[in-house]
Amino acid sequence: GPKEVSGPGADPTCFAPWNAETKYFQWDKQEGPYRIAVVNGYVGNTWRIQMIKTAKAYAEDPAIKDKIKEFKVVSTGTDAPAQLGAIEDFINQGFDAIVTIAVSPEGFDRVIRLADRENVVIVPFDNILDTDAVMMVNEDQLQMGRDWGNFVLKELAAKGKTSGKILEVRGLAGNSVDRDRSIGIHEVFDATPGPWEIVQVVGNWDDGTAQKVTADALAVHGTFDGVITQGGSTGTVQALLDAGHPMVPVGGEAENGFRKLVAKHSGEGLVGLSIGQSPGLVAISMKAAISALEGNVMPQLISVPLPSVDYTALKDGTNFWTDLPDNFFTVNEFPPCGVNISGPAIMAQTEENVQ
Amino acid sequence: MLDGKAARPFAELSGVSKYFSGARALEGVDFSCREGSIHAILGENGAGKSTLIKIMAGVVQADTGTLTVEGTPHRFSRPSEAAKAGIVCVFQELSLLPDLSVADNISISDPPRRFGLIDRRAQRERAEALLARIHCEDVDPRALIRDLSLSRRQMVEIAKALGKNPKLLILDEATSALTSRDVETVYNVLAELKAEGTGMLFISHRMHEVEALCDTLSVFRNGRHIETFDKGARTQDEIVKLMIGRDIVHKFPPKPPALSRKPHLAVTDLKWENRLNGVSLSVGKGEIVGLGGLDGQGQKELLLALFGVLRGVEGKVTVGGEGGIPSSPADAKGGRSRIALVPEDRKTEGLMLPMSIADNLLVASFDKVSQGPFIDPAKSRQAVADAIAQLQIKLNKPDDPVASLSGGNQQKVVIAKWLLTKPEVMLLNDPTRGIDVGTKQELYRLMRELADKDTAILFYSTDYAELIGCCDRVAVMYDGRIVTEFSGDAITEEALVAAALNITRPADAPAREAVPA
Amino acid sequence: MANDLTLPRLKSDDLPIVISAGFVLVILALGSVYTVATLGTMPLLSPNYLLTQLQTGAFLGIVAAGMMMVILLGHIDLSVPWTMTAAAMMATTVGGPAAIPTGLAIGLLVGLFNGFGVAYLRIPSMIFTLGVDSVMRGLMIAHTGGFAPQDSATPLMRYLAADKILGIPVAIFVWAAVSIVIAAILSRTAFGKAIYATGNREAASYLSGIRTRWVIVGAFVISGLCAALAGLLLAGYSAKAYQGMGNAYLLPAIAAVVIGGTHILGGRGRFIGTVVGVILIVLLNSVLSIMQMPEAGRQIIYGLVIIIMLLVYGRTAKVTS
Amino acid sequence: MSAVTATTPPRASALAMSIRQNRGFYGAILLLAALYLVYNFIHPRGFSTNVFIANTNESVALAFVAMAQAMTVIVGGLDLSVGAVMTLTSCIASELVRGEPWQIILGCIVSVAAGAGFGLVNGLVIVYGRLQPIIATLATGAVAIGLALLIRPQPGGEVDLDLNWAVTNSIKDLAETYHLFEDGEAAWLQPIAWVPVPLLILVIITAAVWIPFRRTVTGRTLYAIGSSEGAAYMSGLPINRAKLWAFTLAGFFAGCAGLYLAIQTGSGNADIPQAGAYTLNSIAAVVLGGISLLGGVGTVIGALIGALILRAISFYFRILSIDPLLQPLVEGVVLLAAVSLGAIRTLRVKNRLELFR
Numbered sequence A: 001g002p003k004e005v006s007g008p009g010a011d012p013t014c015f016a017p018w019n020a021e022t023k024y025f026q027w028d029k030q031e032g033p034y035r036i037a038v039v040n041g042y043v044g045n046t047w048r049i050q051m052i053k054t055a056k057a058y059a060e061d062p063a064i065k066d067k068i069k070e071f072k073v074v075s076t077g078t079d080a081p082a083q084l085g086a087i088e089d090f091i092n093q094g095f096d097a098i099v100t101i102a103v104s105p106e107g108f109d110r111v112i113r114l115a116d117r118e119n120v121v122i123v124p125f126d127n128i129l130d131t132d133a134v135m136m137v138n139e140d141q142l143q144m145g146r147d148w149g150n151f152v153l154k155e156l157a158a159k160g161k162t163s164g165k166i167l168e169v170r171g172l173a174g175n176s177v178d179r180d181r182s183i184g185i186h187e188v189f190d191a192t193p194g195p196w197e198i199v200q201v202v203g204n205w206d207d208g209t210a211q212k213v214t215a216d217a218l219a220v221h222g223t224f225d226g227v228i229t230q231g232g233s234t235g236t237v238q239a240l241l242d243a244g245h246p247m248v249p250v251g252g253e254a255e256n257g258f259r260k261l262v263a264k265h266s267g268e269g270l271v272g273l274s275i276g277q278s279p280g281l282v283a284i285s286m287k288a289a290i291s292a293l294e295g296n297v298m299p300q301l302i303s304v305p306l307p308s309v310d311y312t313a314l315k316d317g318t319n320f321w322t323d324l325p326d327n328f329f330t331v332n333e334f335p336p337c338g339v340n341i342s343g344p345a346i347m348a349q350t351e352e353n354v355q
Numbered sequence B: 001m002l003d004g005k006a007a008r009p010f011a012e013l014s015g016v017s018k019y020f021s022g023a024r025a026l027e028g029v030d031f032s033c034r035e036g037s038i039h040a041i042l043g044e045n046g047a048g049k050s051t052l053i054k055i056m057a058g059v060v061q062a063d064t065g066t067l068t069v070e071g072t073p074h075r076f077s078r079p080s081e082a083a084k085a086g087i088v089c090v091f092q093e094l095s096l097l098p099d100l101s102v103a104d105n106i107s108i109s110d111p112p113r114r115f116g117l118i119d120r121r122a123q124r125e126r127a128e129a130l131l132a133r134i135h136c137e138d139v140d141p142r143a144l145i146r147d148l149s150l151s152r153r154q155m156v157e158i159a160k161a162l163g164k165n166p167k168l169l170i171l172d173e174a175t176s177a178l179t180s181r182d183v184e185t186v187y188n189v190l191a192e193l194k195a196e197g198t199g200m201l202f203i204s205h206r207m208h209e210v211e212a213l214c215d216t217l218s219v220f221r222n223g224r225h226i227e228t229f230d231k232g233a234r235t236q237d238e239i240v241k242l243m244i245g246r247d248i249v250h251k252f253p254p255k256p257p258a259l260s261r262k263p264h265l266a267v268t269d270l271k272w273e274n275r276l277n278g279v280s281l282s283v284g285k286g287e288i289v290g291l292g293g294l295d296g297q298g299q300k301e302l303l304l305a306l307f308g309v310l311r312g313v314e315g316k317v318t319v320g321g322e323g324g325i326p327s328s329p330a331d332a333k334g335g336r337s338r339i340a341l342v343p344e345d346r347k348t349e350g351l352m353l354p355m356s357i358a359d360n361l362l363v364a365s366f367d368k369v370s371q372g373p374f375i376d377p378a379k380s381r382q383a384v385a386d387a388i389a390q391l392q393i394k395l396n397k398p399d400d401p402v403a404s405l406s407g408g409n410q411q412k413v414v415i416a417k418w419l420l421t422k423p424e425v426m427l428l429n430d431p432t433r434g435i436d437v438g439t440k441q442e443l444y445r446l447m448r449e450l451a452d453k454d455t456a457i458l459f460y461s462t463d464y465a466e467l468i469g470c471c472d473r474v475a476v477m478y479d480g481r482i483v484t485e486f487s488g489d490a491i492t493e494e495a496l497v498a499a500a501l502n503i504t505r506p507a508d509a510p511a512r513e514a515v516p517a
Numbered sequence C: 001m002a003n004d005l006t007l008p009r010l011k012s013d014d015l016p017i018v019i020s021a022g023f024v025l026v027i028l029a030l031g032s033v034y035t036v037a038t039l040g041t042m043p044l045l046s047p048n049y050l051l052t053q054l055q056t057g058a059f060l061g062i063v064a065a066g067m068m069m070v071i072l073l074g075h076i077d078l079s080v081p082w083t084m085t086a087a088a089m090m091a092t093t094v095g096g097p098a099a100i101p102t103g104l105a106i107g108l109l110v111g112l113f114n115g116f117g118v119a120y121l122r123i124p125s126m127i128f129t130l131g132v133d134s135v136m137r138g139l140m141i142a143h144t145g146g147f148a149p150q151d152s153a154t155p156l157m158r159y160l161a162a163d164k165i166l167g168i169p170v171a172i173f174v175w176a177a178v179s180i181v182i183a184a185i186l187s188r189t190a191f192g193k194a195i196y197a198t199g200n201r202e203a204a205s206y207l208s209g210i211r212t213r214w215v216i217v218g219a220f221v222i223s224g225l226c227a228a229l230a231g232l233l234l235a236g237y238s239a240k241a242y243q244g245m246g247n248a249y250l251l252p253a254i255a256a257v258v259i260g261g262t263h264i265l266g267g268r269g270r271f272i273g274t275v276v277g278v279i280l281i282v283l284l285n286s287v288l289s290i291m292q293m294p295e296a297g298r299q300i301i302y303g304l305v306i307i308i309m310l311l312v313y314g315r316t317a318k319v320t321s
Numbered sequence D: 001m002s003a004v005t006a007t008t009p010p011r012a013s014a015l016a017m018s019i020r021q022n023r024g025f026y027g028a029i030l031l032l033a034a035l036y037l038v039y040n041f042i043h044p045r046g047f048s049t050n051v052f053i054a055n056t057n058e059s060v061a062l063a064f065v066a067m068a069q070a071m072t073v074i075v076g077g078l079d080l081s082v083g084a085v086m087t088l089t090s091c092i093a094s095e096l097v098r099g100e101p102w103q104i105i106l107g108c109i110v111s112v113a114a115g116a117g118f119g120l121v122n123g124l125v126i127v128y129g130r131l132q133p134i135i136a137t138l139a140t141g142a143v144a145i146g147l148a149l150l151i152r153p154q155p156g157g158e159v160d161l162d163l164n165w166a167v168t169n170s171i172k173d174l175a176e177t178y179h180l181f182e183d184g185e186a187a188w189l190q191p192i193a194w195v196p197v198p199l200l201i202l203v204i205i206t207a208a209v210w211i212p213f214r215r216t217v218t219g220r221t222l223y224a225i226g227s228s229e230g231a232a233y234m235s236g237l238p239i240n241r242a243k244l245w246a247f248t249l250a251g252f253f254a255g256c257a258g259l260y261l262a263i264q265t266g267s268g269n270a271d272i273p274q275a276g277a278y279t280l281n282s283i284a285a286v287v288l289g290g291i292s293l294l295g296g297v298g299t300v301i302g303a304l305i306g307a308l309i310l311r312a313i314s315f316y317f318r319i320l321s322i323d324p325l326l327q328p329l330v331e332g333v334v335l336l337a338a339v340s341l342g343a344i345r346t347l348r349v350k351n352r353l354e355l356f357r
């Protein structure tokens, strides 16, 4: 396993530590080129598809291509034993690093123990683990919630509103990402005099559900002063438009469709902040794994900055694309890390042609 | 030897009534039976016979009245309680479990056990012994019931009942599917049991079986016990009159004079698997041709092949000189050939039991009562009414589920369904099984009427009397072939039996070999 | 059993419909009591709210209509989720006037394939359609991954799903049209009768000269077409097609059919029951959502409601012979 | 041969008979053997204890859920709640299986008992409510998930880590963890020291529960009911008792799955999609294992084999280079092909009436 060492770590602009308390890991240097596997869980949504394509494209990136001897991607579905089994299988096969989106924040003790025994680097990202025993990569979900809350408060204050009713469209129940984002939102509103009433509905991070529950909420509650929605943002906004709801500030995720709608209607008052989880996290995780295998000092928890864009900064062809599908995720690249695979590039062509 | 007459009744019912949601099944029945005797229960369909024995066997409970067994009053709430008191029943509907082995089935309710777990070897040995007793050594105790023929299954059922050491054994139409050889065996076993002192209740619609076997006869009609008498005390005609409450003049409708007819249905060298080994046969318009022979000699397969059910049939089939082997029942029924089949098992193959009588009647001819894509309500009502009238089906409302009819009337629905398609060829697979004399006669009359209207009828029956009484010609099958044909007065029981056993007969009979094509 | 004999047959089939319709009123009443207490208004009884519910109910209603045909045969169609998704995704990929025909063609193909597997290969529908669902999912993942397909709904799809005529959502008219067609098929045509007959006993139907295999294929085709249509509408409503859009429709569709009185083993059921079942489920869900019932409570209530409804009228006959 | 004198046909050997009557089951064993052997051949570290342990670990929960499903399919039903009951018990276990050894043992017992209890409730609803199992369990499954979410709104829990390690490794590791048998070095233990504990658990539970149960009257009644419920009733078999047992045992097996899952992942997670996936996979496993969905045919062991086959199929993605975005398609096609294998016989049926059985 890795030794706990003191910082700073390698390439801090790319591998930024989460905060000041973050510890640092160092593995024994291993000879490249390496064998790397990505073990995904669920695969039935665009985000995951984009993530897989990004991973494949990045493995072909000249910056790391020579460092990789063998690269495999599997999706195990939403099944913890299958995912653990796949990780263990790759350990048994002698892979050097395993990048994974955990289907559950717990339960990896055994594979971590095995990986440490075999000196395999495991890098969870996106849905990460509730442990500090492995190196992980993520965006700060709590902060995401706070940013949305602050944005909506700021926009409402600008219109002279200091109290009112907010619609919160939540994600998949029982998920830590959903939980953290919601906590962040409530933290901000609780700290502001108000009074603010927050109506919660569950949109499951899916456009159809988000749209339906938003439509229902509008039918029952009439109007809201602001809306904050996790994934499924396009559906949420679509419901507002279909119901002829007055244009209000909206905090949402980074789907192209959401940005298209905000860009189109911001003049009428649909001012929006778009922050999203980037499928490009996979590339950063792969890069971190290689860096660890090369013996560099690495932060235990790597923070990828939130890719925020508000309505004032939306630019067609740069951070959203009118002529492209709604579903893909606009934020994909992360230049400080040399991850330059953009959303449209990855979704519009095969991985080999991205470079 | 027990002296049956002197012994006190083994079981006695007095004042028993049973209503099914208002409909009378039994009313004020006094009835008793003794050990060491075979007692027949006779009656039309729906007379209450099955209900009576179901009460004795603990399957249904009487509304009023008492049941006394060996002097003690009883009220059985399930079959196992009755079995404990010595009453065991072979029901009209088989109660075997198709996916379980013969041995499992025979010991199903009380298997031999070791350490609380079923002892499979003991169970197998037990099955072997019981099967040997009814001369069914050919049945492997490990075989699954679903792999056995209907008659073998019925024998297993009897073995199973014997295994319970009954003091009173009830057979409710338990011989209806047996081959004549097995019937013989069963008779012998019953006689042995009688000698050992077992009492038996025997329900059958086959008069000759009753005649041959029973000591005492009881007649039921409309849920009432009419009369009990010793064998020989009444003539057959008297018995029939008691059963149906009127005289029967002719059992079978008169046959028309024999004519030579042009073959309408012509079958040449029909082969299928190893069950049909080159059947050649013809049926003329207006002719009733019987299919005889021991059970399982390919008769059923022949009918199924002609109706398009079997795959990979070779040979030639023409109807009115045209067409080939039908590829499906839909094909057989439609187009030029217009074939109809009354299948073997009306409950699973003939009817959709929960559906209405009307829908069941129309199911083969919805196209005939439709206007464009839509069913014409007036036309279909008319068709249903005609069918009910023509066959005199006894029912409450045509919208009632067909399951609410008695067996005989259910069978009429199956036949009526096909008459609505105006068939030219009618295939009948043992259509009178489990049907009472009165209804049987109606069916015989109906067959003749159809023939008179130029329908070609091919009629398989396990009952020799029927073949003799109804058919213009009889073709006897043996091992997938037609070995002999008889016509006119040559159709006699002796001839049929001999041919069925494929015994070369003395030259006196005017039998002729089947004409090979 | 006793009911079958005393009450006329129609009545026993009507019972589920009457009771579930009654329960719909109970839900509306309870929901309104809640909203009066908390919001001081009764949005549940406003025409606007009810029309919104029926509009989204239309998608479920259409899926359930197709599902009912299959359930009447004693089969089931588990391929509905990804049939919906595939139809929607292929329609938006093609776009333009060909979008809707393309989507329906997908439904037709899936239906034919399901029917082939179930009727000709005689693989239990429970497992064959499950396999088809995962194949469709695989195809859509490959499709999205390889071709970057367009996902915006065409204006016609938008119109059918999201527009209104005289204040009434067009989707409701589409649902009504589908309902009339299916109800007519079931009660007025030989094909409909053949579905009931085959569902009751396939052997007897086959021996009555019904081409039962075609009947089965036909029912699966209708189910496939209905799922495809629902997928197209859902895409129109959301303005786009997306992965997994059909996942939320499978179990509610089955539940709606069964709550409406159709026997899960086939052979019995009336179409109007399915309509009432759909309304019940849609209202129940949205009342729970108004109450901001947490997911745990929703699941429990949802399950209990189905059980209670079935205990009231869905009980099978006692086995006696 | 004359038709009158019946001659006893030569009897088939016991094995031949068994094979003829259980084609699906033996076919499944062959398929599994082939799949697993080939996988090990091409695996860089195939035929090793490590690979074997990983593979069995991965299969236990699904195998138990498939066994649960088998119980209800044999009686001619279908249990759409097995995945949910597994989830519920894993959430319960994640709360209880920790602390002192006696607490851990009690926690295990309570978890499995909760599964069995839920199964019993299913049975009561189905038997006394006279509901169709498939639809009743669709509903109770929702209730189970709801309860799981109540117990564990967020994933988590602190299941004993030693137990996690001991139960997911070889017998030797188990002995070492708990300082048994000279820390696993005892000479007599060596021949079986390599055996994966998960496999041992499966074998022991199957042998201790299913094999004797099948030999009881109640156990046989399950088959009787699945074969023909009416005939079972007429034969005076304890139908209600048998159904209650079937669903209770289904709950028990689902409980075992949940408990193992909780120990294996050290936590509980009220994951709705996961519950659904397990239920659907359990049906596929049952079919692959030669159990007829019509009831009356097949064994719980077949279901276990079926589950292993399903798992073995997915092993291949880790050693073959298949485009990751094509993997779901390949998986779907293989599943469809596997369950369609039995159809070949259908095409050979010569009497079409046999198709309707």
Ligand SMILES: Nc1ncnc2c1ncn2[C@@H]1O[C@H](COP(=O)(O)OP(=O)(O)OP(=O)(O)O)[C@@H](O)[C@H]1O
Residues within 6 Å of the ligand: B020, B021, B023, B024, B025, B026, B043, B044, B045, B046, B047, B048, B049, B050, B051, B052, B092, B406, B407, B408, B434, B436
């Ligand atoms: N389960 C039942 N439900 C309703 N009515 C019944 C039931 N069983 C019997 N009956 C009624 O009882 C009457 C007697 O039926 P039963 O079966 O005893 O006649 P049966 O003499 O055995 O006739 P068959 O010769 O056809 O077997 C029938 O006419 C029927 O109306």
Ligand SMILES: Nc1ncnc2c1ncn2[C@@H]1O[C@H](COP(=O)(O)OP(=O)(O)OP(=O)(O)O)[C@@H](O)[C@H]1O
Residues within 6 Å of the ligand: B045, B046, B050, B092, B403, B404, B405, B406, B407, B408, B410, B433, B434, B435, B436, C004, C005
């Ligand atoms: N669901 C039902 N509704 C009304 N009556 C019924 C029902 N089920 C059975 N019966 C009655 O039970 C009687 C006997 O039914 P059963 O099933 O024994 O007939 P069967 O055995 O086919 O007749 P048969 O002995 O003539 O062959 C029928 O006459 C019928 O009236």
Ligand SMILES: O[C@@H]1[C@@H](O)[C@H](O)OC[C@H]1O
Residues within 6 Å of the ligand: A045, A047, A048, A126, A127, A177, A205, A231, A277
């Ligand atoms: O992080 C989430 C990712 O895991 C999911 O698949 O898609 C939506 C994202 O917000």
Ligand SMILES: [Mg+2]
Residues within 6 Å of the ligand: B049, B050, B051, B092, B172
């Ligand atoms: Mg009777």
Ligand SMILES: [Mg+2]
Residues within 6 Å of the ligand: B046, B050, B092, B407
């Ligand atoms: Mg009867």
